[in-house]
Amino acid sequence: MDGPVSGSGPSAGPASDRRMEPARLGIILFIIAEIMFFSGLISSFVMFRFSPVPWPPPGQPRLPLEVTSANTLILLLSGLTFFLALKPLKASNSQLFKGLLTATAVLGFIFLAVQGAEWVRLLHFGLTVHASIFGGFFYCLVGIHAVHVTGGLIALLWVLNKAWKEKYSAQNTLGVELCRMYWFFVVGLWPILFFLVYLI
Amino acid sequence: MSQDAHEHKQSFISHYIFSTDHKMIGKQFLLLSTIMACLGGFMAYLIRWEVAFPNVPAPFFGLVSPDKFNAIITLHGTIMIFFVGMPFLSAFPSNFFIPLMIGARDMAFPKLNMASFWLTFAGAVLLVASFFVPGGPVAGGWVGYPPLSASSEFAGVKWGACLWLLALAMAFFSSSLGGLNYLVTAITLRAKGMTYSRIPMTVWFLLASAVTFFFSVGPLIAGDFMLIMDNMFGTGFFLPAKGGEPMLWEHLFWFFGHPEVYVLFFPALGMGLDIMATFTRKPIFGYKLILWSTVSAILLSFIVWAHHMFLSGLNPILATPFSITTILISIPFAIIIFCMLATLRHGSIRLEVPMLWMLGFLATFLVGGLTGIFLGSASVDIYLHGTYFVVAHFHYTLFPSVFFGGFSAVYYWFPKMYGRKLNEKLGLLHLALTFIFFNGTFWPLFRVGIGGMIRRIADPSFYPQYHQFANWNIFATICAISLIASQSVFLWNLVLSMNHGPKAGKNPYQSNTLEWLADSPPPHGNWGPVLPVVTSGPYEYSKPGESEDWHSQASNIKGETVHG
Numbered sequence: 001m002d003g004p005v006s007g008s009g010p011s012a013g014p015a016s017d018r019r020m021e022p023a024r025l026g027i028i029l030f031i032i033a034e035i036m037f038f039s040g041l042i043s044s045f046v047m048f049r050f051s052p053v054p055w056p057p058p059g060q061p062r063l064p065l066e067v068t069s070a071n072t073l074i075l076l077l078s079g080l081t082f083f084l085a086l087k088p089l090k091a092s093n094s095q096l097f098k099g100l101l102t103a104t105a106v107l108g109f110i111f112l113a114v115q116g117a118e119w120v121r122l123l124h125f126g127l128t129v130h131a132s133i134f135g136g137f138f139y140c141l142v143g144i145h146a147v148h149v150t151g152g153l154i155a156l157l158w159v160l161n162k163a164w165k166e167k168y169s170a171q172n173t174l175g176v177e178l179c180r181m182y183w184f185f186v187v188g189l190w191p192i193l194f195f196l197v198y199l200i
Numbered sequence: 201m202s203q204d205a206h207e208h209k210q211s212f213i214s215h216y217i218f219s220t221d222h223k224m225i226g227k228q229f230l231l232l233s234t235i236m237a238c239l240g241g242f243m244a245y246l247i248r249w250e251v252a253f254p255n256v257p258a259p260f261f262g263l264v265s266p267d268k269f270n271a272i273i274t275l276h277g278t279i280m281i282f283f284v285g286m287p288f289l290s291a292f293p294s295n296f297f298i299p300l301m302i303g304a305r306d307m308a309f310p311k312l313n314m315a316s317f318w319l320t321f322a323g324a325v326l327l328v329a330s331f332f333v334p335g336g337p338v339a340g341g342w343v344g345y346p347p348l349s350a351s352s353e354f355a356g357v358k359w360g361a362c363l364w365l366l367a368l369a370m371a372f373f374s375s376s377l378g379g380l381n382y383l384v385t386a387i388t389l390r391a392k393g394m395t396y397s398r399i400p401m402t403v404w405f406l407l408a409s410a411v412t413f414f415f416s417v418g419p420l421i422a423g424d425f426m427l428i429m430d431n432m433f434g435t436g437f438f439l440p441a442k443g444g445e446p447m448l449w450e451h452l453f454w455f456f457g458h459p460e461v462y463v464l465f466f467p468a469l470g471m472g473l474d475i476m477a478t479f480t481r482k483p484i485f486g487y488k489l490i491l492w493s494t495v496s497a498i499l500l501s502f503i504v505w506a507h508h509m510f511l512s513g514l515n516p517i518l519a520t521p522f523s524i525t526t527i528l529i530s531i532p533f534a535i536i537i538f539c540m541l542a543t544l545r546h547g548s549i550r551l552e553v554p555m556l557w558m559l560g561f562l563a564t565f566l567v568g569g570l571t572g573i574f575l576g577s578a579s580v581d582i583y584l585h586g587t588y589f590v591v592a593h594f595h596y597t598l599f600p601s602v603f604f605g606g607f608s609a610v611y612y613w614f615p616k617m618y619g620r621k622l623n624e625k626l627g628l629l630h631l632a633l634t635f636i637f638f639n640g641t642f643w644p645l646f647r648v649g650i651g652g653m654i655r656r657i658a659d660p661s662f663y664p665q666y667h668q669f670a671n672w673n674i675f676a677t678i679c680a681i682s683l684i685a686s687q688s689v690f691l692w693n694l695v696l697s698m699n700h701g702p703k704a705g706k707n708p709y710q711s712n713t714l715e716w717l718a719d720s721p722p723p724h725g726n727w728g729p730v731l732p733v734v735t736s737g738p739y740e741y742s743k744p745g746e747s748e749d750w751h752s753q754a755s756n757i758k759g760e761t762v763h764g
Contacts, residue, residue, distance in 0.1 A: 032415070
């Protein structure tokens, strides 16, 4: 960041001196772009879902509702632990902060592992990308979300590593907050996809 | 970001290749787009040759057979829009001028900026590589409509299609990262005193362009991904035989495709407005009116896309609302153009080369804008759709934006970029030739299109009803070849003036905006030890009661001839 201006110019007018952190604005814009990307995917899916063709097509396996419901709760729980993690950091309670952050990462990993195991089972039952549009959309929507969770998890592990090295403090929370914004996006997106792909 | 403003000692690679300096990245985009423009221009020559002289081997190439013709029209479109238009009109000026014009030392995320350039470069390499894969390059038209683009069984092209889709994805990612960077930079790194109402139009319109791109490209990235899945992994999202829906691609494509036209038009407008203020010595007429018109144009641009699809099998009930929004969008643009004309009124107009290019842009773009109203009306479009009228209209919008607008910017800011002036006589010659031959190329195509000649036909001599247009087509082709050839004047001028042009100094036009306070060319970090502090708006020319007709935006840095 550029330091304060040293030149003593005349009155500089009502410049906003409290500007947003560039990285924070960057993440917000990135998430907006992601939302537009998923809007494209989701609206394509909805177009097929509500066409007169039977859905899921005959012969294709039903999706595992119970396991995925439980998995959804796990991911939401990880969002909750991350949500709660910031307060102890700001209160300089490093132990609780690191504990909650670790819990977030573990829950995120469990979510991915369960999703992966379910995919293997579904592939076994004949649900493949080229078997039907249904299969194609299932793997695209759920798979692209899984890629995003993986990306979030990598960022989380990076933050976690820095947290265990005590790089964050009550004053220095930006890295944690950026990671948290992205994680909230990934967690918040999943119930929408779950509702569209599994429930209706 | 560099705190220190003195020159760094850098190796060749970190200075010229993997540079994170916004000015070098801007120049890299300029160079890449110039190279790609030569390629795209050569393709334009092949297209026009085959249409005018069917089945006669083209000099320097050979026979343009129908399959090659299809590939060439496809790649001409893709290259010119994504690898010439976007880098030349959006990435190059955004990188070079946004930090300079808002008084920052660099972009908010310099490494992301570098990544953005190398993604475009990788995309260009993939696209060029598609010439050398089995089956040749993609040949389904630049709009990539499925099922032609979704399965090799129709077009006979597999690897070419995959490479094309990957190249597009690279270009989309690159421009998205770039847009994110421009927006964050302009919002967070403005110099002290650079309030929103003091931002020059160039920056505003580059941001408008970035926002428009940013919000429209997401769905097309999704579509691009699905088309890659169709091509490589056997899904059938867009293949009717597998239960897919080809129309879906058209929606995703045009939801992006129409705003993209404005993505390429906005920068030309913004730079044109700044050039106009400098060379009329007058404030812009209606600064805020122009900005709010732009906001409404951006909003409207997201709800006009189906006017490209009137004949696609779209529900005819939808044609009327989309006709209405399309015709509505000409209102904000008309307001902007009238503001520009009002800026000219009573100005002390200096007809220097950049200003003349800008006026050329206005004059030619107007024809493109007005013919767009015809095409936006569903009932007229049913007749004109797919004819050369559309080709002419499209080139009358994009060529003025990218080339007239882009060249006016290069002529205007060249002294800032290289510290030397471009040769004026060569600049005028370049403008005269470009203006005459551009109109000579595309004006006849309106006539040919209204006559009913369909585009994308390699050999018009095969169809007796098109024989009447043969002379028109030959005339257009001769003009097109002359148009392409006359760009060598520009390249020559560039090379000559870069090395031997007269030294320009800091502020050769006595212009107000911040970039003219920096050295020419600006050093690493742009500003020396002291950042500019902005104390006035960008367009305070010919202020009553002042001895000089200009007033720099910042008074704490002394330019060469800075006003007292």
